[in-house]
Amino acid sequence: METLQTIGAFVVLAGSIFIFLGALGLVRMPDVYNRIQAGTKASTLGTLLTLVGLIMIMPAWWNKFLLLAIFVIITNPVSSHVLARASHAAKIRLSKKTVTDHYETYKKEKEEKAHGVKS
Amino acid sequence: MIKKLLLFVLLAGAGVMFWTGISDYEVKQDLNPIASYYADQGLEETGAANLVTAVVVRYRGLDTLGEVVILFLTASILGFFLIKRDGKNDFRESSEILKTASRLLEPIIILAGVYVFVNGHLTPGGGFQGGAILASALILAYLANPNDSISKTLLKITESFSGLSFVIIGVLGIILAGGFLDSTLLPAGSIGNLISAGVIPIIYLFVGLKVGSELAGIVTNLKYAPKNESE
Amino acid sequence: MESNLNIIIAIVLGVIILIFAALAIYHKKLSVAIIAAGAVSLLASIMYLLLAAPDVAMTEAAIGSGLSVIIFFYALNKIRKHHD
Numbered sequence: 001m002e003t004l005q006t007i008g009a010f011v012v013l014a015g016s017i018f019i020f021l022g023a024l025g026l027v028r029m030p031d032v033y034n035r036i037q038a039g040t041k042a043s044t045l046g047t048l049l050t051l052v053g054l055i056m057i058m059p060a061w062w063n064k065f066l067l068l069a070i071f072v073i074i075t076n077p078v079s080s081h082v083l084a085r086a087s088h089a090a091k092i093r094l095s096k097k098t099v100t101d102h103y104e105t106y107k108k109e110k111e112e113k114a115h116g117v118k119s
Numbered sequence: 120m121i122k123k124l125l126l127f128v129l130l131a132g133a134g135v136m137f138w139t140g141i142s143d144y145e146v147k148q149d150l151n152p153i154a155s156y157y158a159d160q161g162l163e164e165t166g167a168a169n170l171v172t173a174v175v176v177r178y179r180g181l182d183t184l185g186e187v188v189i190l191f192l193t194a195s196i197l198g199f200f201l202i203k204r205d206g207k208n209d210f211r212e213s214s215e216i217l218k219t220a221s222r223l224l225e226p227i228i229i230l231a232g233v234y235v236f237v238n239g240h241l242t243p244g245g246g247f248q249g250g251a252i253l254a255s256a257l258i259l260a261y262l263a264n265p266n267d268s269i270s271k272t273l274l275k276i277t278e279s280f281s282g283l284s285f286v287i288i289g290v291l292g293i294i295l296a297g298g299f300l301d302s303t304l305l306p307a308g309s310i311g312n313l314i315s316a317g318v319i320p321i322i323y324l325f326v327g328l329k330v331g332s333e334l335a336g337i338v339t340n341l342k343y344a345p346k347n348e349s350e
Numbered sequence: 351m352e353s354n355l356n357i358i359i360a361i362v363l364g365v366i367i368l369i370f371a372a373l374a375i376y377h378k379k380l381s382v383a384i385i386a387a388g389a390v391s392l393l394a395s396i397m398y399l400l401l402a403a404p405d406v407a408m409t410e411a412a413i414g415s416g417l418s419v420i421i422f423f424y425a426l427n428k429i430r431k432h433h434d
Contacts, residue, residue: 071227078220085214171405235408243404251412258420334417341424 008056015049018042031095032087040080047072172240176319180289186247187329191282194333194340201340210265221263228256236327237320246323250330257335261342271339278332281325288318288325360400367393384422391415 025038051069055062088103150158157174175183236249257269367390374386391414398407 074220074224078216081216089211244408245405248408248412251417255416338421338424341421
């Protein structure tokens, strides 16, 4: 049992390292969309790793941690998607290094299609 | 200059007041009489495993009623001032991902809220917390489908019915048992079961429904409030 | 040992709460101030949990950092003047 708990502690440590990298990304990234990307991906993985480690440390509570993990898996990507969409709708500028913006072209194509149908 | 001096005098006065309050503060080792009475007798008298719930519902039930009334007043004042005048607001349609995820999440959140206030006499939690979680599920529904509206009359009926039931149970306690909101109206049952602790679970059910519908009503009123168009 | 650790965590939390509270008061952007106020509530709920009051912690987390932030944002959206 002792070894399982040690492994669990290391997994929790790995998870917290991922969360720290996500926080670093929030500071380092150039614009909103990249920040959302860094924050969401790293923090989702970090939280999941932490929960897995906690299951190893405390196997009796696995069902609660599993429920938490499912909740995080559903909510975290959806909330980041909504944030990114809202900031795109609020016309927050992209960084200067951006190469392509597929959502903008998609919106334009949709608009043109709608106009084409009307006229 | 004189304003700053006045401010300084005011701050110094407040500092002296606080200092006299905390300078001779000692951590008390033993509870005061009423708290020790609650701690000793509460478990047997109410049958609730969670002592905080026993105090909130049984011994301080009147205060809980007051809190609920304050919340009701807030909700009704908001409804009075933010009444919908200008037809239906148009909101930007939300994305497919959010709609699907909210359809998946709403039952889970509502279940969590109901769990919190139904188990209020056993585990930490209770009517207010569960009601807030319920209201957050309704807010998620608003955010996901901004152009659909949840029936306001349903919210109103839920709120009025649960408030009325709360008071009726309290008055029944005066008539049939020891006093207002006496939980010995129903048999206490064995500690730790879901159906135990007399009327405490029922009261918490109504408090939870009332708080949830009130908070959801506040957000509904805010959503359809007319925008400030002063510029 | 354990109580010492608890006290250290509580002190760190208290300092962070003070920083966020100052941010909520002094920041010029109202939306940042609202988010800072929500963060104060979230950290305060952890503080209540450390002080062995899980009921209060649940209330603070649900109402303080969840609902009141949403209600503040709704109100801000209603009263904000249009810049465009």
